[in-house]
Structures are given as structure tokens and as C-alpha cells.
Amino acid sequence: MASGRLDLFIAKLPVHTVVLTLNSSDSASELLAIPRNTPITLKRGTIKQDIQLQFLEGRECFADFMEMNYALAKQFQLTALRRYLLTYNQGDHSLILKPAPLSETRSLLTTSTLGPGLLSVGYELLARLGIPEKQGSIIKVRYGRNIAPLRLHVPANLSDERLRLPALWLQKWRLGANQQHILQFDQRNFTLSLTPTPNGIR
Numbered sequence: 001m002a003s004g005r006l007d008l009f010i011a012k013l014p015v016h017t018v019v020l021t022l023n024s025s026d027s028a029s030e031l032l033a034i035p036r037n038t039p040i041t042l043k044r045g046t047i048k049q050d051i052q053l054q055f056l057e058g059r060e061c062f063a064d065f066m067e068m069n070y071a072l073a074k075q076f077q078l079t080a081l082r083r084y085l086l087t088y089n090q091g092d093h094s095l096i097l098k099p100a101p102l103s104e105t106r107s108l109l110t111t112s113t114l115g116p117g118l119l120s121v122g123y124e125l126l127a128r129l130g131i132p133e134k135q136g137s138i139i140k141v142r143y144g145r146n147i148a149p150l151r152l153h154v155p156a157n158l159s160d161e162r163l164r165l166p167a168l169w170l171q172k173w174r175l176g177a178n179q180q181h182i183l184q185f186d187q188r189n190f191t192l193s194l195t196p197t198p199n200g201i202r
Contacts, residue, residue, distance in 0.1 A: 002030035003087040004064055005100050007130060010080045011067040018042065018095075019054045019067040029064055034088050034095075044076045044097040053095070062127035081132040082187055101187040103130040106197065109181045112153075112164035119150035119192075122160030129185040129192070141165070142193045143173045 004022065013019060022029035032055070034040070040053045049072070066086070073080065076097060085100040105128045112120045119139055126133060137152045148169055163183065170177055175196065182195040 001087055001089055002033045003085060004029045004031040005083055005085050005103075007063055007065040007083050007127075008073065008078055008080055009065055009067045010070050010073055013067060013069045014052070015069055015071055016049060017052045017054060017068070018072070019056055020064070021056045021059050021061055021066075022064045023057060023059065023061065031064075031086060031088060038093055041092070041094045042076070042097065043094050044078075047076050049075065051095075062124045063130070083130040101130075102184060103128065103187075104182065104184045105129060106180050107161060107163045107183055109170075109175065109177060109179060109194070110162050110164050111170060111177050112166050114153055114164070114166070116166045116168040117151055118153045118166065120153045120155060120162075120164035122162045123154055123158045124161040125163060125183075126154060128161075129183060130187055131185055131192070138190065140189065140191045141169070142191055143175065146173055147191075 006020065011019070020031060022031055034053065036055070040051050042049050042051045078084070078097070083100045083103060085098045087096045089096065105125070107125050112118060114120055119141060121131060131139070131152070133154055135152060135154055138149050139152050141148050141150055163181070165175070175194070180197045182197055184193045185191070
């Protein structure tokens with residue numbers, strides 16, 4: 001079996017075509033082992049559909065993603081901009097879909113100068129965490145028992161991987177700026193949880 005986590009995008013594609021872009025990480029995706037030109041059955045629970053699977057290479061991205069048209073996504077009850085786990089079963093040439101709403105990574109936490117109500121998330125970090133790129137959307141930031149609803153700001157620099165939190169919340173929660181933190185984002189409730197790493201190490 002081979003598996004990988006991918007974000008879903010809706011695109012103008014033939015009804016039973018799924019396109020995978022798998023070149024975001026330093027190591028090759030396991031899903032690249034799926035044989036080309038082989039009939040594939042897409043499955044989610046009891047929902048099944050034979051599809052044509054295509055791979056695209058040479059596209060720059062920070063997270064692997066898949067594309068399909070709206071009708072196929074609706075058939076499988078999938079939501080655009082959400083993250084899913086795909087598992088390939090070589091025995092019956094099936095590709096099994098399951099939601100994968102939790103994503104975790106590490107990042108440098110710095111001070112934001114944008115105002116007390118804005119959370120700045122670098123584009124590369126945004127992609128790693130599976131946060132939809134929607135400027136101004138509400139993200140609930142959690143540290144321990146503390147929660148603050150902040151509006152999302154995405155800087156223009158595509159290679160930015162920093163998290164910037166307003167000084168008000170850094171001081172109130174006694175968080176150390178310019179230190180590495182473990183970040184976990186839950187797509188189900190749009191909550192970003194912060195956990196300092198020991199001594200701020202990577």
C-alpha cells in the first residue's frame with residue numbers, strides 16, 4: 001500500500017478524471033508508485049467510481065494536491081480546500097479516500113505589527129498546515145486553555161514560513177517570540193494550537 005495527504009481543488013476536468021500533483025516535499029510521495037495507464041477505482045466508504053488518474057509534474061507547490069470537477073467531488077461528498085488521505089491498494093487497484101483534517105508542523109513564532117486582531121501566517125506555512133488561503137477568515141488560536149479569534153493575514157512573499165502573533169497575545173499568554181513552536185491546525189473547527197518546543201529547539 002502507498003499513501004499520501006493531499007488538498008482538494010475543484011477544476012474544470014472531465015467528469016471522472018482526477019489529477020495529482022505530488023512534488024511538494026523533499027522526499028518523493030509514495031503515491032508516485034501507482035502504475036500509469038491502469039484502471040483505478042476511487043472509494044470512500046460505500047461510494048465507488050472508476051476514474052482516470054493523471055499526474056502533473058513541474059508545478060511549484062508547498063503541499064501535494066488533487067484536482068477533480070465539482071460533480072465528482074459532490075458524488076464523494078468532498079469539500080474543496082480540505083485535506084484528505086489517499087491510500088492505494090495494489091490488490092484491487094483502488095484509491096481510498098479519508099478525511100485528514102489535522103496537520104502539524106513547526107515554525108518560528110514572531111511578533112506581528114499588523115494590529116491586535118490579525119494573525120499573519122506565511123504562505124508556505126499556510127500550505128503545510130492545510131489552512132485555506134482566505135484573507136480575513138477567522139482562525140481560533142489556542143494556547144493551553146486560552147483561545148483568541150483572530151483574522152487571517154497572508155503575506156505576499158510565497159516562501160514565508162513564519163507565524164506572526166500580535167504582541168498583545170504574546171504578552172498575555174507569556175509566549176516567547178523568535179522561538180520555534182509546534183503548530184497543529186484542525187480544519188473541522190479552524191483552530192490553530194500552539195505548543196512551545198523544549199528550549200525553542202527545532
